[in-house]
Amino acid sequence: MGEDKIIVCRCEDLTLDEIKSAIAAGYTDFEELKRFLRAGMGPCGGRTCLPLIRKELAKHLGVSVEEVCLPTKRPPTQVTTFTAVESGSERGKR
Secondary structure, X not given: OOHHHOEEEOOOOEEHHHHHHHHHOOOOOHHHHHHHHOOOOOOOOOOOHHHHHXXXXXXXXXXXXXXXXXXXXXXXXXXXXXXXXXXXXXXXOO
């Protein structure tokens, strides 16, 4: 197996080649790259893949890893009913 076939994001099944291709296509902002690839959106929340993708992006840009800004962290969401909002409770019961 070639180096570019290495799986970087196991949740989204992203290879190093796919990451390099996206960067070469112009996705050089870390937040934009993350969204395009859907990296970090799986069950692990990017704990493994995001640092590796950040390192690859830094290498491509010719800067240190610290100079590549981390993407915005967003907590998981859950469905909320209008009844719950109206009543001010979690379950929508008064």
